[in-house]
Amino acid sequence: MILVFAESKDGKFKxxxxxxxxxxxxxxxxxxxxxxxxxxxxxxxxxxLSGYGISKIYHVNNSALNDFDDFAYRDVIAGxxxxxxxxxxxxxxxxxxxxxxGRLSVRLEAxxxxxxxxxxxxxxxxxxxxxxxxxxAFAHYEAVAEKSVVSLIxxxxxxxxAEVSPEVEEKDVEFNKSKVELVERNVVTxxxxxxxxxxxxxxGRGMKGPENWDIIEELAEALNATTACSRPVADSEWRPHxxxxxxxxxxxxxxxxxxxxxxxxxxxxxxxxxxxxxxVINKDSEAPFFKAAxxxxxxxxxxxxxxxxxxxxxxxxxxx
Amino acid sequence: xxxxxxxxKTPDTTAKIDFTADNKEYNEKGKQFIxxxxxxxxxLVRAIELKEANGGEVTVINxxxxxxxxxLRKGLAIGADKAVRIDVDSRDSxxxxxxxxxxxKGKNYDLIVAGKETxxxxxxxxxxxxxxxxxxxFISYSSxxxxxxxxxxxxxxxxxxxxxxxxxxxxxxxxxxGLAEQRIPNMRGIMMAKRKPLEVVEAVEAxxxxxxxxxxxxxxxxxxxxxxxEDMDELVRLLHEEAKVI
Ligand SMILES: Cc1cc2nc3c(=O)[nH]c(=O)nc-3n(C[C@H](O)[C@H](O)[C@H](O)COP(=O)(O)OP(=O)(O)OC[C@H]3O[C@@H](n4cnc5c(N)ncnc54)[C@H](O)[C@@H]3O)c2cc1C
Numbered sequence: 045m046i047l048v049f050a051e052s053k054d055g056k057f058k059x060x061x062x063x064x065x066x067x068x069x070x071x072x073x074x075x076x077x078x079x080x081x082x083x084x085x086x087x088x089x090x091x092x093l094s095g096y097g098i099s100k101i102y103h104v105n106n107s108a109l110n111d112f113d114d115f116a117y118r119d120v121i122a123g124x125x126x127x128x129x130x131x132x133x134x135x136x137x138x139x140x141x142x143x144x145x146g147r148l149s150v151r152l153e154a155x156x157x158x159x160x161x162x163x164x165x166x167x168x169x170x171x172x173x174x175x176x177x178x179x180x181a182f183a184h185y186e187a188v189a190e191k192s193v194v195s196l197i198x199x200x201x202x203x204x205x206a207e208v209s210p211e212v213e214e215k216d217v218e219f220n221k222s223k224v225e226l227v228e229r230n231v232v233t234x235x236x237x238x239x240x241x242x243x244x245x246x247x248g249r250g251m252k253g254p255e256n257w258d259i260i261e262e263l264a265e266a267l268n269a270t271t272a273c274s275r276p277v278a279d280s281e282w283r284p285h286x287x288x289x290x291x292x293x294x295x296x297x298x299x300x301x302x303x304x305x306x307x308x309x310x311x312x313x314x315x316x317x318x319x320x321x322x323x324v325i326n327k328d329s330e331a332p333f334f335k336a337a338x339x340x341x342x343x344x345x346x347x348x349x350x351x352x353x354x355x356x357x358x359x360x361x362x363x364x
Numbered sequence: 365x366x367x368x369x370x371x372x373k374t375p376d377t378t379a380k381i382d383f384t385a386d387n388k389e390y391n392e393k394g395k396q397f398i399x400x401x402x403x404x405x406x407x408l409v410r411a412i413e414l415k416e417a418n419g420g421e422v423t424v425i426n427x428x429x430x431x432x433x434x435x436l437r438k439g440l441a442i443g444a445d446k447a448v449r450i451d452v453d454s455r456d457s458x459x460x461x462x463x464x465x466x467x468x469k470g471k472n473y474d475l476i477v478a479g480k481e482t483x484x485x486x487x488x489x490x491x492x493x494x495x496x497x498x499x500x501x502f503i504s505y506s507s508x509x510x511x512x513x514x515x516x517x518x519x520x521x522x523x524x525x526x527x528x529x530x531x532x533x534x535x536x537x538x539x540x541x542g543l544a545e546q547r548i549p550n551m552r553g554i555m556m557a558k559r560k561p562l563e564v565v566e567a568v569e570a571x572x573x574x575x576x577x578x579x580x581x582x583x584x585x586x587x588x589x590x591x592x593x594e595d596m597d598e599l600v601r602l603l604h605e606e607a608k609v610i
Contacts, residue, residue, distance in 0.1 A: 137488075
């Protein structure tokens with residue numbers, strides 16, 4: 045049995061919930077096992093996970109689980125995994141997954157393989173493929189324990205629907221809470237969070253100052269993309285800290301990463317080099333970023349970014 | 365406050381990444397190694413600041429072979445009071461966490477800190493494993509910590525912002541950018557480090573739970589396709605028809 049933990053927020057599934065369900069169902073197929081999902085806290089529609097290959101959804105419907113608490117989440121997920129005899133528990137490598145995976149694996153006496161992008165089956169031996177050395181290489185991991193806890197980097201799979209309609213079962217599992225008290229949550233709302241964004245428009249010191257970010261916002265809006273920035277931009281407080289990508293910021297792997305006025309230092313690339321398609325806009329033809337790019341435009345960004353925004357708008361108007 | 369800071373050794377951020385001929389191990393030949401930046405800049409420096417403000421002692425610890433001693437000496441030069449090395453070839457995060465938990469149990473640390481991840485294996489799991497092994501609360505990805513009257517107020521980075529939590533020692537914390545500012549060791553620190561104790565302790569029996577079968581380098585991207593700056597419609601067409609991302 046495979047158990048996936050499907051994350052939600054404000055009673056709705058996060059995008060990564062569908063992705064982790066899909067990974068679970070792919071693994072279940074490979075191993076000829078069943079895959080169940082667990083959903084925690086108040087939820088509007090747990091059955092929304094239908095159609096991603098899950099055969100059963102367990103809903104622990106207790107509002108004390110609405111906010112993340114690592115003790116409580118560990119107790120419930122480990123408790124259910126033990127009851128079902130699950131040998132694999134899958135999570136998303138999100139802020140929550142990073143805080144929980146290690147703890148959960150120790151509780152389950154399981155191998156812990158975090159931040160994978162997928163698996164492969166080598167002659168009957170399952171291996172997890174994980175970016176290492178800040179995206180500069182991949183490692184193929186095997187578990188040397190009977191159980192595994194594995195976390196998947198968001199945006200690793202393209203989510204497609206499969207035809208299964210699982211039953212939802214309400215479930216009670218006992219838990220204790222940690223002594224950590226949440227006093228305030230300070231997050232932007234209404235935007236796709238950076239790690240989950242399929243398209244990202246990112247800008248660097250070439251922007252000259254925070255007052256010039258309108259053209260970046262406009263391009264991002266036209267593309268339905270999330271904005272990001274390089275480290276000096278966040279350090280100078282031109283942009284908020286949570287937009288900072290790279291070695292010291294966050295690592296992302298969107299389908300499209302557009303880098304504008306960013307030189308492409310190795311520590312910046314460390315956070316974005318697993319993006320599927322990279323576009324670089326820079327006026328210096330020698331900028332190292334061009335070597336990591338799929339498409340490049342060598343020009344003044346103040347000139348070319350508005351033109352790109354117009355072209356995207358024209359494309360959208362022509363293609364509905 | 366008595367604080368334990370877990371530090372590890374990683375290749376330098378600009379080191380070339382290549383592997384031994386069988387692709388089983390990182391090729392260490394000719395490489396520069398450093399203290400993992402999150403451990404050094406954020407975890408260790410914040411620990412030293414807390415000690416400076418509240419009294420107590422900062423211990424840096426590493427589970428690894430004698431060739432890791434320079435990393436511990438650097439920790440002492442930056443301002444830790446003593447260093448401990450658990451003499452073992454480190455195998456995986458669980459193995460490391462188990463060694464360090466075995467050492468730390470019963471020593472009444474108020475705070476145990478590590479970096480949010482190492483820049484070689486990018487696991488982000490060590491801190492939460494250690495917390496579970498020690499049966500302590502854990503705060504991940506902390507970008508700010510204030511300590512007053514026995515309570516810590518901590519910012520933890522989440523998608524699109526921060527969560528602010530309160531917790532009382534003892535607890536385990538993983539450090540992210542913002543928690544402190546890097547300190548460069550000065551001559552006096554380096555000289556003093558030579559006189560500070562570096563204790564080597566025996567490892568406990570423990571197994572690993574994961575194994576790396578093979579490393580692989582990413583496929584070559586191929587040459588960048590340059591697009592005429594006067595023709596952004598062409599770029600949009602390529603992104604739509606060729607790259608299929610819009
Ligand atoms: C250990 C370590 C960790 C680090 N971690 C990170 C990290 O996580 N993320 C990160 O981003 N950096 C990180 N850095 C810093 C990194 O090395 C670079 O200094 C940084 O990425 C540079 O930011 P930038 O590209 O915005 O600025 P610059 O390097 O100054 O580049 C600006 C670019 O804009 C171009 N430009 C200027 N004007 C225009 C114009 N009008 N039109 C078009 N192009 C223009 C220039 O040609 C140049 O290429 C780290 C450094 C170290 C040592």
